[in-house]
Amino acid sequence: MDYETIAAFARTYGLVYLTILFIAVLAYALWPRNKKKFDHAARIPLRED
Structure with a gap:
């Protein structure tokens, strides 16, 4: 897993x-x-105690 794969996964499932x-x-x-x-x-x- 490289950075691009992890970033794409995070973008997709983060949005969901x-x-x-x-x-x-x-x-x-x-x-x-x-x-x-x-x-x-x-x-x-608005209450007055």
Whole structure:
């Protein structure tokens, strides 16, 4: 295995990995079950303790 082979492998599978990670984070953020949790977290700075 030379440098070019390793670099091509890293480019290809790195892109696949980051794309899957992006889709997973996006799905987590937009999942309806998490709405209440995120709405609560969004109001934290506006609370007066």
